[in-house]
Amino acid sequence: MKLKSTIIAMAATSFLNAQNVMTPEKLWTLNKFSVAAIAPDQSSIIYQSGTVDLKTEKTKKKNFLLRVSDNTNTAIDFGKKSIIQWDKNGIYAVEDGKIFLSKDLGKTWSEFYPIGEVDNITIAPDGKKIAFSKAVLVENILGKDKYKDLPKTTAQIYTDLNNRHWDTWNTGEYNHVFVVNTSEEIAKAIDILEGQPFDCPQKPHGGQEDFIWSPDSSQLLYVTKKKSGADYAQSTNTDIFSYNLKTKNTENISDGMMGYDVNPKFSPDGKTLLWQSMARDWYEADKNDIIIMDWVSKSKKNITKNWDDSVSGETFWSNDSKEIFFNAAYRGTVQLFSANVKNNVVKQITNGQFDVTGITMQNKNKLFVSRTDINHSADLFSVDTKNGDMLQVTEINKENYQKITPGKSELKMVKTTDGKEMGVWFHYPPNFDPNKKYPTLLYCQGGPQSALSQFFSVRWNFALMAANDYIVVAPNRRGMPGWGTAWNEAISKDWGGQPIKDYLAAADYAKSLPFVDAERMAAVGASYGGYSVFMLAGVHNNRFKTFIAHDGLFDMKSWYGTTEEIWFANWDLGGNYWQNPQPKAYTEFNPSNFVAKWNKPIMIIQGGIDFRVPYEQGQEAFQAAKLRGLKSKFLYFPNENHWVLHPQNGLVWQKEFFDWLKETL
Numbered sequence: 001m002k003l004k005s006t007i008i009a010m011a012a013t014s015f016l017n018a019q020n021v022m023t024p025e026k027l028w029t030l031n032k033f034s035v036a037a038i039a040p041d042q043s044s045i046i047y048q049s050g051t052v053d054l055k056t057e058k059t060k061k062k063n064f065l066l067r068v069s070d071n072t073n074t075a076i077d078f079g080k081k082s083i084i085q086w087d088k089n090g091i092y093a094v095e096d097g098k099i100f101l102s103k104d105l106g107k108t109w110s111e112f113y114p115i116g117e118v119d120n121i122t123i124a125p126d127g128k129k130i131a132f133s134k135a136v137l138v139e140n141i142l143g144k145d146k147y148k149d150l151p152k153t154t155a156q157i158y159t160d161l162n163n164r165h166w167d168t169w170n171t172g173e174y175n176h177v178f179v180v181n182t183s184e185e186i187a188k189a190i191d192i193l194e195g196q197p198f199d200c201p202q203k204p205h206g207g208q209e210d211f212i213w214s215p216d217s218s219q220l221l222y223v224t225k226k227k228s229g230a231d232y233a234q235s236t237n238t239d240i241f242s243y244n245l246k247t248k249n250t251e252n253i254s255d256g257m258m259g260y261d262v263n264p265k266f267s268p269d270g271k272t273l274l275w276q277s278m279a280r281d282w283y284e285a286d287k288n289d290i291i292i293m294d295w296v297s298k299s300k301k302n303i304t305k306n307w308d309d310s311v312s313g314e315t316f317w318s319n320d321s322k323e324i325f326f327n328a329a330y331r332g333t334v335q336l337f338s339a340n341v342k343n344n345v346v347k348q349i350t351n352g353q354f355d356v357t358g359i360t361m362q363n364k365n366k367l368f369v370s371r372t373d374i375n376h377s378a379d380l381f382s383v384d385t386k387n388g389d390m391l392q393v394t395e396i397n398k399e400n401y402q403k404i405t406p407g408k409s410e411l412k413m414v415k416t417t418d419g420k421e422m423g424v425w426f427h428y429p430p431n432f433d434p435n436k437k438y439p440t441l442l443y444c445q446g447g448p449q450s451a452l453s454q455f456f457s458v459r460w461n462f463a464l465m466a467a468n469d470y471i472v473v474a475p476n477r478r479g480m481p482g483w484g485t486a487w488n489e490a491i492s493k494d495w496g497g498q499p500i501k502d503y504l505a506a507a508d509y510a511k512s513l514p515f516v517d518a519e520r521m522a523a524v525g526a527s528y529g530g531y532s533v534f535m536l537a538g539v540h541n542n543r544f545k546t547f548i549a550h551d552g553l554f555d556m557k558s559w560y561g562t563t564e565e566i567w568f569a570n571w572d573l574g575g576n577y578w579q580n581p582q583p584k585a586y587t588e589f590n591p592s593n594f595v596a597k598w599n600k601p602i603m604i605i606q607g608g609i610d611f612r613v614p615y616e617q618g619q620e621a622f623q624a625a626k627l628r629g630l631k632s633k634f635l636y637f638p639n640e641n642h643w644v645l646h647p648q649n650g651l652v653w654q655k656e657f658f659d660w661l662k663e664t665l
């Protein structure tokens with residue numbers, strides 16, 4: 001009887017442990033952290049916690065005020081108002097097309113300006129001018145715009161490229177920036193790109209960061225690519241322009257700098273402008289450097305030129321204007337760094353098994369940043385800029401995490417086929433037992449030059465994969481930032497070469513470990529990761545038992561003819577398919593050329609409005625697999641682009657993902 005009770009108790013414990021792990025529903029309903037506004041004296045932060053309602057797919061947001069002095073978090077209700085900014089004049093917010101101003105933290109509001117239905121509002125430092133963006137019809141591309149007597153026609157008429165981008169067809173409308181002076185008796189908004197077929201904010205992902213005010217409110221700086229049609233589709237050359245409100249003149253501040261020039265920010269003392277810059281046109285994953293420019297003399301300096309890595313995207317001026325903080329991929333993580341404006345010395349501030357995902361503000365010697373790891377979505381942390389010590393400030397998912405048993409991660413160094421050392425993440429299931437053999441997933445990262453780090457995603461979520469009792473092997477193969485610029489650049493024009501060998505080396509190493517079931521390994525991935533899955537399916541020599549590819553590139557010739565950002569294809573593949581000789585991308589690095597060797601089950605996932613990797617790529621691969629007689633499945637989302645953004649689609653994605661693995665692995 002006692003033995004029976006013990007067995008029942010053990011079974012109950014096992015059942016409870018199985019319940020206390022990450023699930024798709026728990027993942028999608030975790031609270032999401034975001035910063036709404038920063039106090040001008042850097043003493044307080046207004047942040048938001050957003051929760052997705054799985055039935056309505058809408059996000060409900062709550063505002064909180066964090067006071068740095070005593071580290072108190074207080075709920076604060078702004079009603080239906082959306083915060084714009086917080087400066088010396090007060091808190092600005094918008095509701096029903098009107099801008100309101102509060103000088104008492106939202107207790108009372110006064111109407112500031114009736115702005116209408118616009119986007120990305122920013123108020124000038126002098127409080128007298130407003131900049132905003134909205135879509136403007138510049139070209140008559142739709143048949144109903146060209147032929148006013150035919151309002152029901154659905155025709156779209158194109159004479160050049162850039163006819164579609166990311167997930168949207170060009171309808172002749174462009175994002176333009178407007179400026180209005182509220183102190184004028186009859187205020188009139190000025191379109192600073194009037195009549196021009198250029199976008200600011202940049203499509204598809206640009207926002208308010210694409211235009212800023214000069215410290216004296218006399219100029220508006222904005223980012224755009226002044227190219228159209230085929231020229232636009234074949235170039236990454238964005239520039240930073242300055243529009244003088246008094247003279248109406250525009251100056252190209254980054255003239256002659258041929259790659260991406262983005263994210264301008266003025267120093268607190270107003271004397272220096274920084275922005276992020278890539279040197280080469282076409283190359284969207286080039287080394288990302290920080291350029292600073294003296295605002296009076298216009299002299300420029302690259303302060304990260306001699307640093308052998310790439311800025312990830314966040315930059316932040318120190319309060320004394322002497323340092324620039326930034327985050328960057330580093331050895332399978334994303335860490336916080338600083339660059340000294342005077343001597344160009346770059347220093348690493350933080351170190352640990354996490355990603356620093358955003359930089360919010362500085363209060364004395366403490367910097368406030370958002371941070372993730374594979375088991376935790378973003379929260380706010382303070383960082384001591386002198387020694388890198390971190391302290392968690394918000395815990396927006398504390399109760400949720402108490403119900404989830406996390407797994408552990410380990411970065412192992414694995415020898416590649418050409419004798420290099422490659423960092424490979426091993427993510428283990430909760431309650432991992434080293435004496436047990438686990439089915440294993442080789443995760444293939446997209447990009448192909450995006451960091452494989454401690455990121456937290458609601459789609460490719462390592463914690464969720466591990467919670468389903470899989471070991472996840474995630475190699476930092478050739479092309480990954482954070483391991484030096486040479487390693488990062490090595491993938492260009494070699495997609496199916498050494499990077500695929502890196503994956504096979506990681507798989508072989510994993511199979512040698514006692515807790516990996518060598519007979520039950522799958523290869524999974526999206527975008528370039530999906531391409532990798534298609535390539536591995538033809539060259540794996542029975543290393544894998546099943547495959548899952550999401551939005552993968554299957555046939556490089558047809559992909560080149562249907563993708564929209566031609567600069568990417570030209571740089572990474574080495575050019576077009578009618579060149580003589582043809583680049584290897586269309587011959588020995590083309591997955592469709594290896595279909596005859598496909599011999600294992602494969603699941604293919606595709607978004608219907610993915611113009612980066614159009615849906616025909618998934619359809620071609622599925623059709624080839626079925627005609628080869630292989631067990632296969634095609635999961636198609638008509639309303640998704642290169643990602644899965646709708647929560648219920650995300651749940652279906654994860655259910656089908658794990659169902660397929662259960663069936664075939």
